[in-house]
């Protein structure tokens with residue numbers, strides 16, 4: 179009698195693997211004094227970038243409130259957790275965008291770990307991470323995105339809320355196992371050693387038959403975002419562009435239900451404006467240069483390529499991150515429906 183091979187049993191259903199992977203830690207943290215906000219320095223980059231976010235899977239950012247489905251313009255008769263809105267506009271809050279972009283920037287540069295975590299587990303961390311960043315010695319991520327605590331700093335970049343421009347919502351049942359939760363940003367192995375920074379992979383989402391209903395933004399919808407920046411070096415601007423996913427080598431993953439494969443976002447640059455000189459700070463007589471279309475794409479790629487070449491974007495970590503966050507529509511894994 180033929181024995182059933184493990185391969186045979188696997189063929190009965192989709193191959194299910196855990197929905198996350200790790201990006202290795204760096205050996206050292208690069209730290210420099212933060213440049214401050216009081217003056218715009220002419221030799222550094224100050225300006226803003228407008229960008230599009232296209233949803234490739236359902237997107238759910240919780241408003242923290244439940245609503246009657248008919249009040250949201252959806253099929254009547256349900257009570258759903260509503261998507262985040264500003265006024266009556268569906269949106270992604272600036273803080274969510276900043277958090278996601280920061281986590282990518284942290285992973286591919288010589289940056290520290292989130293501060294609370296450093297304090298709690300200093301003993302088990304690689305030596306480079308045991309000391310927190312300060313105003314006099316801040317890592318790339320803390321310089322760009324800011325830090326809290328004693329040396330509170332607002333950072334050199336500021337995100338706006340991204341508003342829905344095209345598309346609408348629908349009701350989606352999230353598998354009960356995958357309630358929206360922040361999830362640990364790093365993870366230990368059986369010997370309690372840290373494995374690296376944790377990122378959820380993209381995959382085919384599968385709604386549950388039962389479970390809580392959520393209002394999600396449909397795949398194929400378009401949101402418009404904007405980030406402004408002050409006093410960035412070319413390397414820092416390259417890192418920011420990279421972490422936004424503007425090369426399309428990887429896609430961002432944002433919002434609730436990440437383990438259930440929600441929240442895959444394709445980003446595209448729309449308009450870059452750079453200001454020149456001190457006057458830019460006052461908004462008068464500012465020399466302004468703007469890029470759009472093909473010229474903008476080339477400019478964005480040039481900044482990223484330069485930051486790679488200088489080593490500010492770390493080749494090994496970037497390669498790992500791109501492998502984890504790759505979105506290939508023809509080879510997308512099924513999202514696990516059970517425990518993993």
Ligand SMILES: [Zn+2]
Nearest residue numbers: 290311317320
């Ligand atoms: Zn830091």
